[in-house]
Amino acid sequence: QVQLVESGGRLVPPGGSLRLSCAASGLTFRTYTMGWFRQAPGKEREFVAGISYSGRSTNYADSVKGRFTISRDNVKNTVYLQMNSLKPEDTAVYYCAAVRWGEPTTTASDYRSWGQGTQVTVSS
Numbered sequence: 001q002v003q004l005v006e007s008g009g010r011l012v013p014p015g016g017s018l019r020l021s022c023a024a025s026g027l028t029f030r031t032y033t034m035g036w037f038r039q040a041p042g043k044e045r046e047f048v049a050g051i052s053y054s055g056r057s058t059n060y061a062d063s064v065k066g067r068f069t070i071s072r073d074n075v076k077n078t079v080y081l082q083m084n085s086l087k088p089e090d091t092a093v094y095y096c097a098a099v100r101w102g103e104p105t106t107t108a109s110d111y112r113s114w115g116q117g118t119q120v121t122v123s124s
Helices: none
Strands: 005-006 018-025 032-039 044-053 058-060 067-074 078-083 092-100 120-122
Touching: 005 092, 018 032, 018 092, 018 120, 032 067, 032 078, 044 067, 044 078, 058 067
Parallel strands: none
Antiparallel strands: 005 018, 018 078, 032 044, 032 092, 044 058, 067 078, 092 120
């Protein structure tokens, strides 16, 4: 059974940085494409960033390009989201998602496994 556990979310001031982690178990991690999505109150879940199973391909939402970086460690079975220059509009619950093989798509329904989420709040 695939299990994804996010961590690292907290309250951070505007302009600050944060690194989220997603630890995966119950899967052959190196064969899974990983994604980060977020959902703010009253809004739909939206794609943030994705990384292919090989790590050679990444994809970002326009709203985070140049500020966020996704990476993975196939030895630690963990995917990371480094978030810099945070803005209040980045406030949301951030979810990790996984799908076997494939490119990092922006569509939530393409991903088969999800974590429980971690809260990121950007506020002074």
